[in-house]
Amino acid sequence: MSADVDADTDTDTDTDTDSREAKAARIRHLLATEGDAVERNTLTFNRGRYDAVADLEEYEALKTRAREIKEHAIATLPELIESTREAVEDNGGAVYLADDAADANRYVREVVADAGAETVVKSKSMTTEELDVNEALDADGVDVWETDLGEFVLQVADEAPSHIVAPAIHKSREGIAELFHERFDPDEDLETAADLTRFARAFLGERIREADVGMTGANFVTADSGSIALVTSEGNARKTVTATDVHVAVAGVEKIVPAVEDLRPFVELIGKSGTGQDITSYVSVLTPPVDSPSLDRGDDDPLSPETADEREFHLVLVDNGRTAMREDEHLKETLYCIRCSACANSCANFQSVGGHAFGGETYSGGIATGWEAGVHGYDAAAEFNDLCTGCTRCVNQCPVKIDIPWINAVVRDRLNRGDDPGRFAFVYDELVPDEEPAGLDLQKRLFGNYETLAKLASATAPLSNRLAGWGPARALLERVAGIDARRRLPEFRRETLRDWYADRGSRVSDADREVVLYPDVYTNYVAVERGQAAVRVLEALGVRVRMPAVPESGRAPLSQGMIATADAKADEVYAALADHLDAGRDVVVIEPSDLAMFRRDYERFLPDPAFERLADASYELFEYVYGLLEADADPDGLRAGDEAVAYHAHCQARTLGLDAYTTAVLERLGYDVVESDVECCGMAGSFGYKAEYYDLSLDVGDRLRAQFTSDGTRDRRVVASGASCGDQLDDLLAREPAHPATVIDPARPAGRADRR
Amino acid sequence: METDVTETFEASLRRLDVAVERTDAAGAEAVLADRVEAPVVGVPLPFDGVSLPEGVETAPTPAQLEAATTAITAVDFAVADYGSVAIRASPAGEEPTSLYADVHVAVVAASDVLPDMGAAFDRLGEAVRDGDADTVLATGPSATADMGALVTGAHGPKAVRAVVIEDR
Numbered sequence: 051m052s053a054d055v056d057a058d059t060d061t062d063t064d065t066d067t068d069s070r071e072a073k074a075a076r077i078r079h080l081l082a083t084e085g086d087a088v089e090r091n092t093l094t095f096n097r098g099r100y101d102a103v104a105d106l107e108e109y110e111a112l113k114t115r116a117r118e119i120k121e122h123a124i125a126t127l128p129e130l131i132e133s134t135r136e137a138v139e140d141n142g143g144a145v146y147l148a149d150d151a152a153d154a155n156r157y158v159r160e161v162v163a164d165a166g167a168e169t170v171v172k173s174k175s176m177t178t179e180e181l182d183v184n185e186a187l188d189a190d191g192v193d194v195w196e197t198d199l200g201e202f203v204l205q206v207a208d209e210a211p212s213h214i215v216a217p218a219i220h221k222s223r224e225g226i227a228e229l230f231h232e233r234f235d236p237d238e239d240l241e242t243a244a245d246l247t248r249f250a251r252a253f254l255g256e257r258i259r260e261a262d263v264g265m266t267g268a269n270f271v272t273a274d275s276g277s278i279a280l281v282t283s284e285g286n287a288r289k290t291v292t293a294t295d296v297h298v299a300v301a302g303v304e305k306i307v308p309a310v311e312d313l314r315p316f317v318e319l320i321g322k323s324g325t326g327q328d329i330t331s332y333v334s335v336l337t338p339p340v341d342s343p344s345l346d347r348g349d350d351d352p353l354s355p356e357t358a359d360e361r362e363f364h365l366v367l368v369d370n371g372r373t374a375m376r377e378d379e380h381l382k383e384t385l386y387c388i389r390c391s392a393c394a395n396s397c398a399n400f401q402s403v404g405g406h407a408f409g410g411e412t413y414s415g416g417i418a419t420g421w422e423a424g425v426h427g428y429d430a431a432a433e434f435n436d437l438c439t440g441c442t443r444c445v446n447q448c449p450v451k452i453d454i455p456w457i458n459a460v461v462r463d464r465l466n467r468g469d470d471p472g473r474f475a476f477v478y479d480e481l482v483p484d485e486e487p488a489g490l491d492l493q494k495r496l497f498g499n500y501e502t503l504a505k506l507a508s509a510t511a512p513l514s515n516r517l518a519g520w521g522p523a524r525a526l527l528e529r530v531a532g533i534d535a536r537r538r539l540p541e542f543r544r545e546t547l548r549d550w551y552a553d554r555g556s557r558v559s560d561a562d563r564e565v566v567l568y569p570d571v572y573t574n575y576v577a578v579e580r581g582q583a584a585v586r587v588l589e590a591l592g593v594r595v596r597m598p599a600v601p602e603s604g605r606a607p608l609s610q611g612m613i614a615t616a617d618a619k620a621d622e623v624y625a626a627l628a629d630h631l632d633a634g635r636d637v638v639v640i641e642p643s644d645l646a647m648f649r650r651d652y653e654r655f656l657p658d659p660a661f662e663r664l665a666d667a668s669y670e671l672f673e674y675v676y677g678l679l680e681a682d683a684d685p686d687g688l689r690a691g692d693e694a695v696a697y698h699a700h701c702q703a704r705t706l707g708l709d710a711y712t713t714a715v716l717e718r719l720g721y722d723v724v725e726s727d728v729e730c731c732g733m734a735g736s737f738g739y740k741a742e743y744y745d746l747s748l749d750v751g752d753r754l755r756a757q758f759t760s761d762g763t764r765d766r767r768v769v770a771s772g773a774s775c776g777d778q779l780d781d782l783l784a785r786e787p788a789h790p791a792t793v794i795d796p797a798r799p800a801g802r803a804d805r806r
Numbered sequence: 807m808e809t810d811v812t813e814t815f816e817a818s819l820r821r822l823d824v825a826v827e828r829t830d831a832a833g834a835e836a837v838l839a840d841r842v843e844a845p846v847v848g849v850p851l852p853f854d855g856v857s858l859p860e861g862v863e864t865a866p867t868p869a870q871l872e873a874a875t876t877a878i879t880a881v882d883f884a885v886a887d888y889g890s891v892a893i894r895a896s897p898a899g900e901e902p903t904s905l906y907a908d909v910h911v912a913v914v915a916a917s918d919v920l921p922d923m924g925a926a927f928d929r930l931g932e933a934v935r936d937g938d939a940d941t942v943l944a945t946g947p948s949a950t951a952d953m954g955a956l957v958t959g960a961h962g963p964k965a966v967r968a969v970v971i972e973d974r
Contacts, residue, residue: 200952223954243955285962310931355897
């Protein structure tokens with residue numbers, strides 16, 4: 051059932067170039083074959099989720115409660131397992147705590163054999179996918195049938211799920227019709243979704259009637275009562291339990307919550323978070339063996355209350371690496387996951403290629419890296435771990451507030467450290483003054499040490515630019531470091547923003563406020579104009595700007611999984627800013643991903659007081675401008691306009707809720723703003739430069755391109771706040787995007803805001 | 807207060823395309839008789855003075871369950887703001903009876919319409935710990951989108967109707 055669809059493209063190559071090309075080819079294949087269906091379905095779920103959670107106040111309260119319950123449950127897990135065992139046994143059921151997949155499967159096979167079952171029906175369960183239960187039972191000659199219609203389609207097609215909630219999300223109606231005709235040769239033509247559903251219901255109805263054992267997962271288990279909660283829309287879990295006398299529920303130990311009342315936030319969150327339904331059609335809270343009369347006594351036997359006690363129940367609680375995850379400071383959060391798929395549906399890359407690109411052996415989507423690292427090991431997590439770009443769009447969507455990008459960074463870091471030591475080290479040590487192990491992949495190292503590269507390139511500009519634009523050099527760069535030759539490289543400037551400002555000095559005397567303007571590497575060395583515009587904007591509002599030497603925020607190494615380097619950067623940045631914080635100066639940040647470092651990621655790297663101090667004093671440029679205008683600063687010095695702009699906010703800015711400030715400031719100055727609502731531009735920092743991901747990056751970007759070339763946006767000036775968003779938009783559109791600071795720059799000549 | 811909750815329940819059901827009627831005990835049998843299409847299966851109702859209409863099969867075989875067009879069962883309670891009904895899996899057979907027919911008619915006392923999930927889980931928590939209240943919170947018909955478009959009547963009912971009995 052969970053046949054390895056990857057088998058035909060598995061590569062065991064000698065060089066990074068070959069494996070990059072293989073990866074790129076596989077992504078192109080998935081884009082072509084599954085991309086359209088995945089995109090249609092995930093976008094529908096995702097829009098539904100945004101609509102369903104629009105009532106924000108209660109949503110946030112439910113998320114907070116859900117998070118608290120999970121934190122508490124995982125912290126007290128050993129006690130909860132014991133309470134569950136007692137409660138289930140008191141109810142007349144059996145509990146088996148399985149160490150691993152083989153142990154769980156052995157127990158399940160015994161139960162099935164004892165029941166003399168020839169047919170087992172199953173209700174969708176990722177945990178049984180994890181265990182490969184179906185294969186184990188097949189080997190005993192038992193017929194196993196998936197009753198969830200999506201899972202049934204995959205069983206018939208001999209494929210693995212590509213999504214946690216909708217396993218066949220990558221299949222089109224036409225594809226399913228073709229499959230059913232081929233496999234079942236039905237009497238009637240199956241065309242519509244209703245035809246296909248009716249056929250599958252009837253076919254599976256017979257299997258359910260024949261079955262002696264019903265197997266389900268459990269979305270939740272309650273320790274106080276020994277109950278399980280099952281969440282479905284189709285009603286297949288209800289039939290699986292009701293129509294069979296022997297019920298086997300298989301659940302990871304992390305599914306236990308203390309009490310029945312604790313189910314409440316999850317019941318309200320899971321459907322909204324998954325498919326955008328307010329609630330799924332059925333939430334069964336069962337305390338098995340259930341009390342319904344047996345349906346398993348032959349067709350002529352009417353329902354009889356006396357047969358209710360013929361039922362048998364087994365709860366298989368699966369460890370399979372979870373206890374170790376619980377003891378792992380970083381992987382522990384994965385256990386809070388309620389498998390709703392919100393992270394997958396809100397992930398721009400997932401929206402393009404789906405779970406067959408994202409998955410490890412079983413799990414897919416953002417949270418898959420944590421699950422696969424925990425239950426199948428780092429090799430399973432390694433495949434496509436890089437597809438997480440760290441854009442953080444999933445962070446606010448997770449109903450239990452798991453920091454999925456952080457888990458991905460940690461796993462990436464561990465994979466880096468597990469690599470073959472010694473490779474490339476001797477050549478590149480000068481270029482890569484980082485804290486990382488010598489074996490780290492060169493591509494990651496180059497992007498992770500972007501600041502050093504930029505310094506060198508700037509010092510040798512314009513020669514460095516000419517060299518970087520030279521065909522043979524690009525070919526070499528692609529071959530050795532995997533930087534796609536189709537991407538235009540940034541042009542480094544000889545005079546950096548800091549140099550410019552040091553020469554120019556402040557033009558504000560008698561200032562009410564002093565700030566430290568923090569330019570990112572790109573602004574300092576490449577897009578100097580947007581830094582200059584930022585200075586003039588702040589000065590126009592009466593703010594005195596300082597621009598001390600502060601190192602790169604650590605964003606670049608963090609996104610490559612180089613955590614030790616990022617950590618060291620955080621210390622350096624704080625040290626460089628501490629005096630200014632002491633002096634009561636705010637820090638104004640141009641690049642949203644740097645602000646996200648200060649406000650989110652530094653919590654992991656700095657002592658609490660330092661983190662809080664820096665986070666509290668740091669602002670995104672337009673957030674700060676908005677605050678100044680609210681505090682009655684005079685906007686007359688800024689460039690007002692009655693232009694129409696199409697604004698794309700950086701993913702991380704949106705996660706922090708910062709996009710609204712740019713829109714508000716532009717509108718206040720008379721601009722007519724339309725904001726994009728796609729999850730991400732597809733560039734996500736270094737991601738779009740990488741040869742293996744170039745095609746995917748453009749496919750993701752296509753959703754943004756479509757929005758900004760539609761009626762009503764086609765003629766607008768394009769504005770983007772992230773450096774990499776600007777690069778991507780430049781490649782996607784015929785119009786050159788502008789940074790919002792250059793739009794309102796008082797020195798901008800009328801009608802022009804061309805440079806970023 | 808009770809009226810408000812019932813109205814919220816009705817509004818939620820309308821959003822789910824679930825038809826709802828209010829009646830009293832005396833009128834319930836006629837309302838039910840009027841709204842069902844044979845063959846009908848059902849479980850005797852626990853409300854004083856309320857009987858199932860003529861011709862309802864109360865001890866169906868599995869084949870009769872599958873062939874039924876309509877199923878009538880009482881539900882333990884309802885949740886107003888979601889339009890959910892709580893089907894008890896008791897030895898009387900409400901769970902399988904409500905599951906196989908094309909249309910499930912859920913009968914609930916107005917006094918058992920709870921405002922929200924908080925109230926529902928407070929009630930459920932006690933009931934579950936007291937004994938073994940196997941309960942399905944059912945909201946609208948069964949549905950699937952796995953076949954390329956949204957279809958109702960996946961494994962369970964294609965449609966749900968609710969009857970609220972106001973003097974119980």
